[in-house]
Amino acid sequence: MRRTDEELYRLMKSGDRAAFAELYERREPALYRYALHTSGSATVAEEVASEVFVQLMSSGSRFDEQRGTLESYLYGVARNLVRMARRQGPVEEAVDSAFEHDIVGDLIDSEMTAALHRALQTMPERYRDVVIFCDLEELSYEEVARLLGRPIGTVRSRLHRGRALLSGIMKRMNVSAMAAQG
Amino acid sequence: MKQEICKSYSVELMERARLAIAPDGAFERHLTSCKPCQERWEAQTQVTAGLRSIRFAATDRASSAERRDRLMRQFDQQYPAAPIVIRRQPSRVRAWAWGLAAAAALLIAAGTLVPLRSHFRGHLPAAIAGAVSTVQPVAFNGAFESSDARNLTADDFVAVPYAPPLASGEMIRIVQADLDPQALATLGFDPDPAWTGNLSAEVVVGQDGYPRAVRISDNTQF
Numbered sequence: 001m002r003r004t005d006e007e008l009y010r011l012m013k014s015g016d017r018a019a020f021a022e023l024y025e026r027r028e029p030a031l032y033r034y035a036l037h038t039s040g041s042a043t044v045a046e047e048v049a050s051e052v053f054v055q056l057m058s059s060g061s062r063f064d065e066q067r068g069t070l071e072s073y074l075y076g077v078a079r080n081l082v083r084m085a086r087r088q089g090p091v092e093e094a095v096d097s098a099f100e101h102d103i104v105g106d107l108i109d110s111e112m113t114a115a116l117h118r119a120l121q122t123m124p125e126r127y128r129d130v131v132i133f134c135d136l137e138e139l140s141y142e143e144v145a146r147l148l149g150r151p152i153g154t155v156r157s158r159l160h161r162g163r164a165l166l167s168g169i170m171k172r173m174n175v176s177a178m179a180a181q182g
Numbered sequence: 183m184k185q186e187i188c189k190s191y192s193v194e195l196m197e198r199a200r201l202a203i204a205p206d207g208a209f210e211r212h213l214t215s216c217k218p219c220q221e222r223w224e225a226q227t228q229v230t231a232g233l234r235s236i237r238f239a240a241t242d243r244a245s246s247a248e249r250r251d252r253l254m255r256q257f258d259q260q261y262p263a264a265p266i267v268i269r270r271q272p273s274r275v276r277a278w279a280w281g282l283a284a285a286a287a288l289l290i291a292a293g294t295l296v297p298l299r300s301h302f303r304g305h306l307p308a309a310i311a312g313a314v315s316t317v318q319p320v321a322f323n324g325a326f327e328s329s330d331a332r333n334l335t336a337d338d339f340v341a342v343p344y345a346p347p348l349a350s351g352e353m354i355r356i357v358q359a360d361l362d363p364q365a366l367a368t369l370g371f372d373p374d375p376a377w378t379g380n381l382s383a384e385v386v387v388g389q390d391g392y393p394r395a396v397r398i399s400d401n402t403q404f
Contacts (some may be wrong), residue, residue, distance in 0.1 A: 006362065015261035017254070033240045040244075050249050116232035135200060135233045136240070155252050160196045167225035170232070 005070035009056075021145065024053055027071065030137060031078050038082045040121045043114050048081040072147050079125075112170065119169040127162030134159050187212065188219050199226030339386060339395035341371045349386055350392060357385040358399070369396045 003011075003019075005027070011019035028049050036045035051076055055061060063073045120128055133144040134155070145152045191212055198205060205213050205223070211218050348354065359379040363373035369385070386395040 017257060017261070021254065021259050024250065027252075029245065032243065032245075036240055038234070046246065050253060053253055054256060059255055059260075069345075100189075110233040112228075113232045116229070117236050120236075131233070135230070135316075136237045138237075156339065159200075160193070163200065163226060163229055164195060166229045167222070170228060171225060 001158075006065055009070050012057065020053075020057065023070075027074055028053065031074055033136065034075060034132060035078050035082055035119055036125070037136060038079070038125075038128065040118065041085075044082065044085045048078050048085065051081055052077045063132050064150055066151060069146065070101055073161065075147065079129075112173065115168060115173050116170060118167055123162060123169075127158050127165060130158040131162040131166070135163075189218060191219060195223055195224060199223060200230050202227070250367055261335060339384075339397040340370050341395050342393050345394050346388070347391070348394060352389045353388070354394070355387045357387050357393075359383055359385055361385075361396075366396065366398075368394060371396065371398075 003022075003171065005023060008026075010020045010025060030053055030146075032049035033043050034049035036042060039045055039048070055077055056063070056074070063070060114149040123182050128166075129148065130144060131145060133139045134141070139147070141152045144155045148155065197203075198209070213223055215369055223346075244392070262384055334335050360384070361383045362380050363371075363377045366373050366381065366383065382399045383391045384397045384399050
């Protein structure tokens with residue numbers, strides 16, 4: 001039977017190495033992707049995904065089951081770490097170089113898609129998170145609502161608003177690209 | 183009026199576009215007749231395609247084993263392993279065996295000590311005490327320098343096996359007794375099966391009342 005994140009966390013806190021490893025395997029990939037989409041840097045994403053677990057295992061971990069799920073807490077920590085990384089470095093430069101060289105390389109060869117990824121990082125956090133969870137992580141509205149602690153209606157409206165912002169950015173880029181070609 | 187219609191399709195447009203569901207029915211007819219909605223539809227399908235590319239690119243990542251190992255080492259430092267304590271469940275078999283052993287030990291002790299106590303406590307075994315005719319306290323003199331009752335055999339006394347040694351100067355008594363072969367056997371004699379009835383014997387008894395040696399004084403049966 002699959003143990004919940006919270007059960008694994010409790011075991012981990014009692015020194016259960018296997019529980020920590022299981023929690024890491026289960027949550028680290030999604031946390032990495034989240035940090036990647038929000039920071040645009042694979043290097044930052046790796047650091048963030050790792051640091052989340054360092055903080056989790058530390059005695060100063062402030063996770064409280066009464067206040068929400070562990071998954072939600074982990075994303076919260078990741079979000080804060082990305083914010084700190086943004087404040088510390090020249091984000092724009094890091095985003096461009098990281099995205100084009102570290103992350104996707106040949107996998108995203110479309111300039112438009114690369115631009116979309118950059119646009120994702122610049123949009124307001126409340127819209128970006130919903131787009132990432134719904135359309136990149138493919139979570140249901142209910143799951144995202146639980147993760148963010150918001151009503152489903154709010155999640156849905158934020159997603160629509162976020163996607164509208166992205167399409168607006170892409171439209172402007174299309175115009176620019178056409179102008180550059182002309 | 184047209185704005186109202188477009189608004190009523192806005193949610194459907196977005197959901198179909200993000201889930202890549204092709205337009206059909208009334209929605210399809212509206213798209214063909216409404217240029218703004220058609221443009222929105224195309225923009226949204228483009229967003230969906232772009233996000234899908236990003237999703238595929240992001241999932242194509244080999245997780246770092248080195249980073250994971252480093253984290254596990256940190257965990258080991260944070261939570262050092264407690265000394266291994268092997269907790270044994272109380273074994274029923276073991277308890278049962280111990281109980282049996284204890285009971286056997288008690289039985290053996292009782293089987294050994296009770297007859298001895300019954301023989302020697304009260305100064306003489308019942309078989310001997312009942313047959314005592316004469317009690318003559320005699321000082322344990324220099325003739326028996328050794329406290330070993332076996333020295334008494336010089337006078338045809340047979341030492342009682344496992345009897346406590348006599349202390350030097352200890353008062354002894356020589357008890358005249360009529361003993362049956364069984365009582366003699368308990369005092370270290372090897373009775374002849376031909377013996378019948380009681381035999382007269384002299385028993386050396388220590389100050390503590392324990393017999394130390396026996397001498398057959400009735401030779402009629404030899």
